Amino acid sequence: MANVTRRLIIPDSVRIHRYQSLPELAPSVLFFSGGSALNKISRELKRYTHHSIHMVTPFDSGGSSAKLRQAFNMPAVGDLRSRIMALADETVLGQPDVFELFRYRLCDDASPAQLAQELAQLADGSHVLMQPVVAPMKALIKTQLVRLCKHLPEDFDLRGASVGNLIIAGGYLGHQQLLDPIVFLFSRLVKTLGQVTTIVDDTHHLGVRLQSGDVILGQHLITGKEHAPLAQPISEIWLNQGLEEERPVSAYLPEDRRHSIEQADLICYPPGSFFTSLMANLLVSGVAQAVILNPNPKIYLPNLGVDPEQLGWTLMARIEYMLVKLLGSPTVNLHTPVLNWVLLDQDYDYGELDMATLAKWGVSVVKTPLIKDKPERYDECLVAEALLSFA
Structure with missing residues (x-):
């Protein structure tokens, strides 16, 4: 050598x-x-x-990730999501509508009923941020959010929740409690210019x-x-x-x-x-x-x-x-x-x-x-x- x-x-x-x-x-x-x-x-x-x-x-226990960890006994995904977003293609060649959706957070001061309604609108595609997203990406995102809604505890606190975190959590629940498949999908959706993993x-x-x-x-x-x-x-x-x-x-x-x-x-x-x-x-x-x-x-x-x-x-x-x-x-x-x-x-x-x-x-x-x-x-x-x- x-x-x-x-x-x-x-x-x-x-x-x-x-x-x-x-x-x-x-x-x-x-x-x-x-x-x-x-x-x-x-x-x-x-x-x-x-x-x-x-x-x-994936070991964090604070912020909005903590609520998902407590609800589903899952790894922390907040840092994962924020790094994926940092590496997302923000040019016109990327997916700006998906990028904006994934970085959006629910209100901190809305009532539980208002937050539940907004999450339902995201899941059914009627939310203003979902409307510009085109198929098949829209269908993929809706699938994750619908699954999340089915499993979400009734007393789950949605204040300040990151939509990106919620989408990842829905995918985690739908892939045998594995992060890698949904992280791969999430990264593809925002055209990540790099690789992010736990x-x-x-x-x-x-x-x-x-x-x-x-x-x-x-x-x-x-x-x-x-x-x-x-x-x-x-x-x-x-x-x-x-x-x-x-x-x-x-x-x-x-x-x-x-x-x-x-x-x-x-x-x-x-x-x-x-x-x-x-x-x-x-x-x-x-x-x-x-x-x-x-x-x-x-x-x-x-x-x-x-x-x-x-x-x-x-x-x-x-x-x-x-x-x-x-x-x-x-x-x-x-x-x-x-x-x-x-x-x-x-x-x-x-x-x-x-x-x-x-x-x-x-x-x-x-x-x-x-x-x-x-x-x-x-x-x-x-x-x-x-x-x-x-x-």
Whole structure:
């Protein structure tokens, strides 16, 4: 086997121009993520490649997804739906009527009777958003919503419900409680310019132990967004069976996900809630082995600003935790890498990094402009071009 090396230029204008010209032939970039932090970058990424792969967590327990999880004991679909929408073809070549339907939410302040009536109008096709949708897509969507209505508990709270989530839930119920078939259909309906999937098709939840020893069960109690931020740093995270008691459980990477990870031209650990979005994906058995077998670049792009989950966690500590979870020891990464590069903005203060220790772990740091404006947030174009310069 021969090793081929090249000079790394970031951003690489030649590569970027090539990918923009032919995004259908551009490299595949795989992200382990969840939540909405990556959605803006994903929307920009469509201009460069139609082969991004997004593995999102189905373990969330908050927002409108929580109501569907409680009603049907199903995986969370909110992050899945929002990422599909971020990658949807929004041009005239796409399906703008379907796109608008899937992103629509029912009112927060309507009465239960009004909400039930609106859902019924969506299901029978008379709703104003359903009328422009043409056959056979209209029939497919109606089928999912009719099925959902038949199974929906009488006391189900429809306030603020995402129509896209409801359609996915109806499809889930109609495909033997499997997400993949309806996700494939959903993606085709909005002409997704990339691939979105859950890391596993399981109904598990997340559990964390704090430094105080206290156990918190449920993503919605961990993120610091729907409830008060944690008062103590997280010391450990695991997959849990249910939300009632500490019951660690294993999940196993499906064969098609394993193949996608092994074959991707680039793997990125992207911004997002560190524990509930990024690490939650890496808890699945088989992920580490698949990443190891991929010889292509593996990059960590850390968060900016304040992530309540990162209380007490420096960037160095987060890098070490990732490597320990995936490899058992960070030094193993030198010869069996699951992380090659940490990609940073050249001016942002991420905290102190121990370059000598990173070198011992086989991790290099690349700094380049990634931020344009205040308040400081990643510029989607700069991030997309920086990432694709590695591929």
